[in-house]
Amino acid sequence: MRIDLEPRLNRSLALDLGAPIVALAGAILIGGIVIWLLGKSPALAFQVYFINPLLEGWSLQELAVKACPLVLIAVGLSFCYRANLWNIGAEGQFILGGVLGGWLGILTHDEAYQGVIGGWWILPTMLALGVIGGAIYALIPALLRVWLGASEILTSLMLVYVAELGLDWLVRGPFKDPDGFNFPQSVVFDDIARLPFLAEGERLHAGVLLALIVALIGAFVLARTLFGFEVRLAGEAPRAARFAGFDDRKLTLMVFAISGGLAGLAGIVEVAGQIGQLTPKISPGYGFTAIIVAFLGRLSPIGILVAALVLALTYIGGEAAQVELSLNSDMTRAFQGVLLMCVLIADTATRYRVRLNFGAAR
Amino acid sequence: MIAQQETRATPLLSMRGIVKRFGSFTANDDISLDIHEGEAHALIGENGAGKSTLVKIIYGLLEPTEGEILFRGKPMRLNGPQEARAQGVGMVFQHFSLFDNLTVAENIALVLPGDAPISALRGRILEVAERYRMPLDPDREVWSLSAGERQRIEIARCLLQDPRLIILDEPTSVLTPQEAFALFETLDRLKAEGRALLYISHKLEEVRRLCETATILRLGRKVGSCDPRQESSRSLAALMVGSAINDIQAPSTRAFGGERLTLDNLSLPSQEIHGVDLDGVSLRLRGGEVFGIAGVAGNGQSELFEAVSGERLAESNYTILLDGVSVGLRDITARRGLGAAFVPEERNGHAAAGDFSLTENLILSRHAGAGLTSRGLINFDKARALAQEVIKTFDVRKAGPDPAARTLSGGNLQKFVVGREILSEPKVLVINQPTWGVDAAAAATIRQALVDLAARGASVLLISQDLDELFETCDRIAVMHEGRLSDPRDARNVTREEIGLLMTGDGHGESAHAH
Numbered sequence: 001m002r003i004d005l006e007p008r009l010n011r012s013l014a015l016d017l018g019a020p021i022v023a024l025a026g027a028i029l030i031g032g033i034v035i036w037l038l039g040k041s042p043a044l045a046f047q048v049y050f051i052n053p054l055l056e057g058w059s060l061q062e063l064a065v066k067a068c069p070l071v072l073i074a075v076g077l078s079f080c081y082r083a084n085l086w087n088i089g090a091e092g093q094f095i096l097g098g099v100l101g102g103w104l105g106i107l108t109h110d111e112a113y114q115g116v117i118g119g120w121w122i123l124p125t126m127l128a129l130g131v132i133g134g135a136i137y138a139l140i141p142a143l144l145r146v147w148l149g150a151s152e153i154l155t156s157l158m159l160v161y162v163a164e165l166g167l168d169w170l171v172r173g174p175f176k177d178p179d180g181f182n183f184p185q186s187v188v189f190d191d192i193a194r195l196p197f198l199a200e201g202e203r204l205h206a207g208v209l210l211a212l213i214v215a216l217i218g219a220f221v222l223a224r225t226l227f228g229f230e231v232r233l234a235g236e237a238p239r240a241a242r243f244a245g246f247d248d249r250k251l252t253l254m255v256f257a258i259s260g261g262l263a264g265l266a267g268i269v270e271v272a273g274q275i276g277q278l279t280p281k282i283s284p285g286y287g288f289t290a291i292i293v294a295f296l297g298r299l300s301p302i303g304i305l306v307a308a309l310v311l312a313l314t315y316i317g318g319e320a321a322q323v324e325l326s327l328n329s330d331m332t333r334a335f336q337g338v339l340l341m342c343v344l345i346a347d348t349a350t351r352y353r354v355r356l357n358f359g360a361a362r
Numbered sequence: 363m364i365a366q367q368e369t370r371a372t373p374l375l376s377m378r379g380i381v382k383r384f385g386s387f388t389a390n391d392d393i394s395l396d397i398h399e400g401e402a403h404a405l406i407g408e409n410g411a412g413k414s415t416l417v418k419i420i421y422g423l424l425e426p427t428e429g430e431i432l433f434r435g436k437p438m439r440l441n442g443p444q445e446a447r448a449q450g451v452g453m454v455f456q457h458f459s460l461f462d463n464l465t466v467a468e469n470i471a472l473v474l475p476g477d478a479p480i481s482a483l484r485g486r487i488l489e490v491a492e493r494y495r496m497p498l499d500p501d502r503e504v505w506s507l508s509a510g511e512r513q514r515i516e517i518a519r520c521l522l523q524d525p526r527l528i529i530l531d532e533p534t535s536v537l538t539p540q541e542a543f544a545l546f547e548t549l550d551r552l553k554a555e556g557r558a559l560l561y562i563s564h565k566l567e568e569v570r571r572l573c574e575t576a577t578i579l580r581l582g583r584k585v586g587s588c589d590p591r592q593e594s595s596r597s598l599a600a601l602m603v604g605s606a607i608n609d610i611q612a613p614s615t616r617a618f619g620g621e622r623l624t625l626d627n628l629s630l631p632s633q634e635i636h637g638v639d640l641d642g643v644s645l646r647l648r649g650g651e652v653f654g655i656a657g658v659a660g661n662g663q664s665e666l667f668e669a670v671s672g673e674r675l676a677e678s679n680y681t682i683l684l685d686g687v688s689v690g691l692r693d694i695t696a697r698r699g700l701g702a703a704f705v706p707e708e709r710n711g712h713a714a715a716g717d718f719s720l721t722e723n724l725i726l727s728r729h730a731g732a733g734l735t736s737r738g739l740i741n742f743d744k745a746r747a748l749a750q751e752v753i754k755t756f757d758v759r760k761a762g763p764d765p766a767a768r769t770l771s772g773g774n775l776q777k778f779v780v781g782r783e784i785l786s787e788p789k790v791l792v793i794n795q796p797t798w799g800v801d802a803a804a805a806a807t808i809r810q811a812l813v814d815l816a817a818r819g820a821s822v823l824l825i826s827q828d829l830d831e832l833f834e835t836c837d838r839i840a841v842m843h844e845g846r847l848s849d850p851r852d853a854r855n856v857t858r859e860e861i862g863l864l865m866t867g868d869g870h871g872e873s874a875h876a877h
Contacts, residue, residue, distance in 0.1 A: 226729055243704070
């Protein structure tokens with residue numbers, strides 16, 4: 001027996017839109033089987049994971065707050081992946097953005113440097129530092145690739161661990177709150193160094209708006225600008241991109257800077273929004289989950305908006321499942337992994353017709 | 363006696379009502395044909411007519427959707443090419459599948475069943491080489507061989523399995539005229555031994571020379587069969603295309619203007635292993651002139667295209683001049699800005715991106731000119747209008763208003779790609795293998811467009827392996843061999859034989875003894 005992949009000549013829009021939905025259904029089915037094997041009720045788990053979070057106001061807000069960093073990172077990643085460049089290290093770039101921006105939050109703690117001109121400049125500068133920190137960190141694998149031909153997949157991934165350990169050292173050392181009873185965490189930033197909430201007493205912060213704006217700009221750039229055209233062409237047909245006169249080295253640096261910058265922005269948004277200080281664990285794996293978001297959203301910024309909400313649901317549902325069903329929190333990550341596999345399989349199935357051949361002519 | 367007669371009448375291979383569908387697309391529609399022992403049977407038709415699909419079915423690479431195949435009167439069911447070979451069907455592919463860094467004998471050993479020692483194989487290779495007059499050194503590494511020699515490896519490894527039916531897919535497309543002649547002598551011997559040949563080609567002269575029977579395919583159907591020796595090339599072509607082909611109309615007067623493209627001792631080492639270095643290439647191309655570069659594929663033509671187009675920069679700014687401006691160190695966009703346009707050999711993935719719409723493919727090479735972009739934004743309305751203009755002027759057949767490039771047939775996509783460049787009214791057009799794998803009608807349109815462009819005062823540099831094409835369109839022809847360019851000859855005063863000799867390296871003076 002052999003398996004043939006025949007390219008589909010006509011790819012319909014329905015197939016393109018349906019594929020992620022089928023993938024999601026498949027992942028839920030597999031997840032249900034695993035939960036059943038663990039001796040729990042799949043129906044109850046489905047309720048806890050996917051229905052309950054959608055029923056209450058606070059958890060809907062929480063959903064948007066969790067989706068925010070996923071959108072920011074995944075929009076950046078979509079530029080990389082469209083150009084056929086594989087930045088797997090968004091988690092590290094997220095941390096660097098959080099650290100560099102957070103550093104200013106620590107420096108200006110307790111109204112330091114805010115004397116004459118006030119503190120209005122701090123938050124914008126923190127956001128800018130976040131972008132810069134993520135972009136510079138992403139440029140390391142990009143430059144290694146351009147200069148030495150090193151695989152960006154490996155270097156970007158390994159730099160994640162460098163960033164994680166670096167953050168850990170900082171919050172236990174130079175950035176540690178001197179009055180923090182030796183906990184590994186920094187001081188809490190001043191309110192003026194925090195992202196404002198959209199409404200009094202609610203969870204939604206300004207980062208959610210920022211994510212929405214970034215997704216719209218991303219969609220516009222990809223669809224309407226020459227740079228977006230260059231990104232798409234380079235991924236689709238690299239030789240044609242060279243023929244079009246586009247410089248692939250410059251492009252590599254550009255898309256890595258964009259995706260790193262947005263991951264860094266997500267980092268500082270998380271640190272200055274949700275958390276308000278630096279801790280050893282500022283990300284529950286957003287940088288990796290965003291890879292799934294990018295693919296589930298078909299590498300389109302608008303699709304990413306939807307996909308980020310779906311993945312945010314698995315985070316919130318996963319937390320609820322820990323409490324209500326005493327399911328291990330690793331279940332969430334396992335489910336995310338299954339979902340990625342299903343998305344990739346569905347993608348292949350939309351591009352190709354899979355045929356099993358048993359040899360005999362019909 | 364009667365039984366014996368019946369045996370002789372039973373065809374070696376008989377296809378009955380073969381249908382092959384890919385999804386909703388029917389590549390072969392109810393095709394039947396018989397091939398007898400000792401017969402050379404031609405399969406002719408334009409690209410996309412279904413020839414390759416049909417032979418892949420015979421060779422076990424594809425299964426028919428409907429219909430049956432009889433081999434010596436018995437139904438044949440194949441699960442892959444190894445079973446086809448075991449039954450006595452061999453195939454010589456158009457594109458060789460050889461390992462450059464292995465020797466001839468090693469390459470052959472790789473595909474033979476069993477594990478005979480190479481030393482024993484050497485003897486058998488030499489025996490086959492001797493018997494069919496195909497000089498072949500079992501110990502040479504493949505990278506050092508010419509295309510003709512590589513093809514002999516493919517033929518030898520096919521013959522070592524003693525096939526009764528040999529399928530040859532466009533075997534002369536990479537050969538010089540002299541190499542093709544030698545191939546025909548080998549094929550005549552195979553026929554004389556009672557082996558059957560299924561010969562795929564669109565070169566009708568060859569078919570007339572070699573084959574007794576021809577099956578003609580058009581759009582997946584069999585439209586006729588004939589004895590090609592009784593037909594003219596022109597009548598065969600009409601059968602293939604379904605209509606008569608126009609001759610190229612040359613301009614009545616030829617007046618050459620000033621120098622538009624100059625290459626001055628252009629040398630450029632190849633970046634690839636076993637690639638070809640450009641070695642002191644010089645030429646002067648005047649306005650109004652079509653200048654042809656002949657040569658067997660892989661003698662530096664693609665390297666030359668890369669260098670002239672600016673996809674790869676030269677080592678000195680002064681080796682390439684466009685309209686008198688030195689551009690050796692300026693990139694392809696800058697060269698386009700000076701009025702040059704380029705058409706690379708490969709349509710899919712080089713000249714065009716398959717999943718992009720035709721409008722986007724227009725932007726691909728013309729984004730810097732024609733006001734298509736301002737401040738980084740693309741003017742899609744303008745691009746769409748220009749794409750439609752190309753489609754209309756060059757009669758590009760397609761489904762839907764602005765389909766993805768990959769949905770077009772080879773000929774139609776090539777017309778679009780050539781039209782895209784020509785409608786920018788370039789002063790210099792550099793074009794590589796413009797009609798490779800293109801149907802005859804589209805090829806005629808493209809050649810006419812090149813001649814017309816030159817008549818409007820532009821210079822056209824035409825790189826081609828197709829001698830008919832070069833003689834039909836060019837004013838002067840030079841030959842590329844191992845990265846060197848011969849002196850140009852006047853196309854009206856040079857014979858095919860002279861060009862053929864230059865293609866093999868003879869007539870280059872010292873370069874003939876390069877190895």
